[in-house]
Amino acid sequence: MHGVECIPMPPAGLFETDDSTPQDAPTSFVRVAVERSLDLSDGLTYAGPESNQPLAVGQRVTVPLGRGDAAAHGFVVAVGGPELLDGFDPNKVKRVRSASSTRLPEPLVELARWMSTYYCCPLGMVLATMVPAAVKASIGRRTITKLEPVPDPPADFDPGTPTARAAWDAIRQIPAGDFPIAAKDLAHRVGATNAGPINKLVKLGALREVTVETVRAPEAFWSESGAALAAPPELTPDQHAAVEGITRTLGTFAPHLLRGVTGSGKTEVYLRLIERVVELDKSAIVLVPEIALTPQTAERFLARFEHLGVAVLHSGLTGATRNKQWAAAASGAAKVVVGARSAVFAPVPDLGLIVVDEEHDQSYKQDQLPRYHARDVAVVRASIEHVPVVLGSATPSMESWHNAQTDRYTLWHLPARVAGLRMPAVEIVDMRTERKKRREQHGDPRTLESIGPTLASAIEQTLTAGGQAILLLNRRGFASYVACPDSNCGWVLGCDSCDTRMVVHRAQARRAYVRCHHCLAEQLLPKTCPTCGKKVIELGSGTQRAEQEIERRFGTTLGLIEGETFARVDSDTMRRASDYFDLLARFGRGELKLLVGTQMLAKGLDYPNVRLVGVLNADTSIGVPDFRACERTFQLVTQVAGRAGRGRDPGRVIVQTMSPDEPAIRLAAQHDFETFAKRELATRHASRLPPRWRMARVIVRDRDHDAADEHARGIAQAIRAAADEAVVVQGPAPCPIARVAEHFRFAIELFAPNPKSIQRALAAPRTAGLLKADARTAIDVDPVAVL
Ligand code: ADP
Ligand code: ZN
Ligand code: ZN
Numbered sequence: 001m002h003g004v005e006c007i008p009m010p011p012a013g014l015f016e017t018d019d020s021t022p023q024d025a026p027t028s029f030v031r032v033a034v035e036r037s038l039d040l041s042d043g044l045t046y047a048g049p050e051s052n053q054p055l056a057v058g059q060r061v062t063v064p065l066g067r068g069d070a071a072a073h074g075f076v077v078a079v080g081g082p083e084l085l086d087g088f089d090p091n092k093v094k095r096v097r098s099a100s101s102t103r104l105p106e107p108l109v110e111l112a113r114w115m116s117t118y119y120c121c122p123l124g125m126v127l128a129t130m131v132p133a134a135v136k137a138s139i140g141r142r143t144i145t146k147l148e149p150v151p152d153p154p155a156d157f158d159p160g161t162p163t164a165r166a167a168w169d170a171i172r173q174i175p176a177g178d179f180p181i182a183a184k185d186l187a188h189r190v191g192a193t194n195a196g197p198i199n200k201l202v203k204l205g206a207l208r209e210v211t212v213e214t215v216r217a218p219e220a221f222w223s224e225s226g227a228a229l230a231a232p233p234e235l236t237p238d239q240h241a242a243v244e245g246i247t248r249t250l251g252t253f254a255p256h257l258l259r260g261v262t263g264s265g266k267t268e269v270y271l272r273l274i275e276r277v278v279e280l281d282k283s284a285i286v287l288v289p290e291i292a293l294t295p296q297t298a299e300r301f302l303a304r305f306e307h308l309g310v311a312v313l314h315s316g317l318t319g320a321t322r323n324k325q326w327a328a329a330a331s332g333a334a335k336v337v338v339g340a341r342s343a344v345f346a347p348v349p350d351l352g353l354i355v356v357d358e359e360h361d362q363s364y365k366q367d368q369l370p371r372y373h374a375r376d377v378a379v380v381r382a383s384i385e386h387v388p389v390v391l392g393s394a395t396p397s398m399e400s401w402h403n404a405q406t407d408r409y410t411l412w413h414l415p416a417r418v419a420g421l422r423m424p425a426v427e428i429v430d431m432r433t434e435r436k437k438r439r440e441q442h443g444d445p446r447t448l449e450s451i452g453p454t455l456a457s458a459i460e461q462t463l464t465a466g467g468q469a470i471l472l473l474n475r476r477g478f479a480s481y482v483a484c485p486d487s488n489c490g491w492v493l494g495c496d497s498c499d500t501r502m503v504v505h506r507a508q509a510r511r512a513y514v515r516c517h518h519c520l521a522e523q524l525l526p527k528t529c530p531t532c533g534k535k536v537i538e539l540g541s542g543t544q545r546a547e548q549e550i551e552r553r554f555g556t557t558l559g560l561i562e563g564e565t566f567a568r569v570d571s572d573t574m575r576r577a578s579d580y581f582d583l584l585a586r587f588g589r590g591e592l593k594l595l596v597g598t599q600m601l602a603k604g605l606d607y608p609n610v611r612l613v614g615v616l617n618a619d620t621s622i623g624v625p626d627f628r629a630c631e632r633t634f635q636l637v638t639q640v641a642g643r644a645g646r647g648r649d650p651g652r653v654i655v656q657t658m659s660p661d662e663p664a665i666r667l668a669a670q671h672d673f674e675t676f677a678k679r680e681l682a683t684r685h686a687s688r689l690p691p692r693w694r695m696a697r698v699i700v701r702d703r704d705h706d707a708a709d710e711h712a713r714g715i716a717q718a719i720r721a722a723a724d725e726a727v728v729v730q731g732p733a734p735c736p737i738a739r740v741a742e743h744f745r746f747a748i749e750l751f752a753p754n755p756k757s758i759q760r761a762l763a764a765p766r767t768a769g770l771l772k773a774d775a776r777t778a779i780d781v782d783p784v785a786v787l
Helices: 106-118 123-130 162-173 183-189 196-203 237-247 266-279 295-308 319-331 341-345 374-385 398-405 431-442 453-464 543-554 577-588 629-641 663-669 673-686 705-722 755-767
Strands: 029-034 044-047 059-065 070-080 098-103 141-149 207-215 254-260 283-287 310-313 336-339 351-356 388-393 410-414 425-430 468-472 479-483 503-505 513-515 522-524 537-541 566-569 594-597 610-615 652-657 694-702 728-740 743-752 777-781
Touching (some): 029 059, 029 123, 070 106, 106 123, 106 374, 123 341, 141 183, 162 183, 183 196, 237 254, 254 374, 254 398, 266 283, 266 410, 283 341, 295 310, 425 431, 431 453, 431 652, 453 610, 468 629, 537 543, 543 566, 629 652, 629 673, 694 705, 694 728, 705 728, 705 743, 743 755
Parallel strands (some): 254 388, 283 336, 283 351, 468 594, 610 652
Antiparallel strands (some): 059 070, 059 098, 141 207, 479 503, 513 522, 694 777
């Protein structure tokens, strides 16, 4: 499907054409996918630009669009002759206005086509996503003029003056690969005292000017320590087997799953593989979840490959730096690209390997158009470019584990920690018994405390012995909701605009307030129940309350003072990436003895002095109405536990829970991924859920309840009409959170035993214009959250 942008016939007399030079009909044409919501799988046809500059697939161009010929950006997706016209009059086809130097390599254009079909997103919008905004806006980019000698100058060429002659002789000694060189640098290099001799050589035609595009930006590297270039350790036999096995597949498409317990040296496996890849003069892309949260991992790549050029792409970069890093990847100057989700689109010219670290991480899924999953896109890109892809995790996603179990992926296993380190011992403590104990000690229930006696004494022991501790509480704010203490009344403070509870926040110098975590609405914390007038209670502890409790209980005994000797880590305190880097540096130096925070702390931290990890409440994600709730709980407990025992001390992990028999918690404590996965996959399969069954979701939202319902019904009908018998279509039904920001939300869910059936069921209504991703409608293929 494609369209033709044609020129509307100009009114007679408006066009002054010079008859003496008849306009030749254009002979070269391109198809352009414009960065708009136009859902044409093959773009619009345009004639080449007036300048006759040849265009290439992947190039970003400006074209006239629509009646008013407004300038629109787009990407060339096909180049050809009149066959692209489909019989349309070549004289009436509009011309490309201009072409930029930004160009995506062809395999990325192919990848974009796949994404456009698979994720139901207009092709131009997918292509636009592949290029960072800073690159599109040319932030920091400028062209400069440099010099190079003309090829094959005449042997008897005589520059005339002795200084020019000396300069010329010196220039002939410079290796060809060093050119072009800026005039000033060239003068300096040939020992000239001023630019005179160089200018003369330019005038005589012996040197010629070339324009070079550069990006000026500060370096992207945050590492002040320079991350000492540690000598690579000797591989363990398991690491060695994985490196050798995966190396054998270089040059072919091969997906690998590297499952290694926390601290088993997965990163070292990636590093060795990348060494092999750069030896072949190819590039590697390494995806890490939210790089701002994993500075330690990124630093290790920088330290090992600094000499080869590492481009780092993360959200904390300034526009100019981002642009520079992208240019370094595109030119092949950086052999290794490390970045978050969007780095899967790094425009490296000669890809050799893709690594997806912590492949189970939710941040790989983009929650806006195009709703792609970077891990899955990485696998498709690897197949397009015929390279291996390595997915690594201590807690693989059920999707990847299923693929490994069914031999679609090759499985490599690192079952033990390196250097003889043991897995930490994990104790599950039942918070109901803990509270009883505390009552016996103090005579009152102290039900609002988040730290039970077992964990409290472990904190004391650890810190007194000079160790450090990490406490996880995956809930921001002070309390998760406000309610009436009278169960007959039952009042709970909800958000006016959403079907959610308001979360209590307490900031210093501010009266306590409540905030909706969905629409961000805020109001002051009410003191009494509006229905019966009783004094409200604040239930469900968040990180702010835990922080207060720590200072109250351990401030004098252990000297724990917030901001000085311990810190809270969540997205409220860590506003910028640098806040987190600074904090981790202080933790690394031992200035901070304890960190308490959300799942940010579960990601990739490797500090040998962390001897205690406490999970304050393992149940935060268990009750969520999402079929991945157990998987998430298992991952979170396993990952955070993995931060302990990375030094000589074996490390202790204490998991507080109200449901100690919950298999996700019990099996995580036993480090038993396989049993967990086996059970979980069986349950999913029996309920016809992913990974064996594939899923897509269409969410319709509208301020008007009935309009949302009706629109959703129309879409559901079109999908049902197009679906084959393998597809189960459910809904429309109100979403678990039925209203967000004053919009009612309805979901249609599609399930099928194969992705093709889902694709077909969505494709037909899409082509017919009945299903369109827009402000009212979200199409989510392979959703990771179903609220
Ligand atoms: P993972 O990514 O599996 O959690 P890491 O790659 O972070 O594990 O490795 C944990 C620690 O062990 C790191 O400090 C790393 O430098 C070190 N390490 C990795 N491989 C080896 C090895 N073969 N011998 C000794 N130490 C190693
Ligand atoms: Zn709200
Ligand atoms: Zn009440």
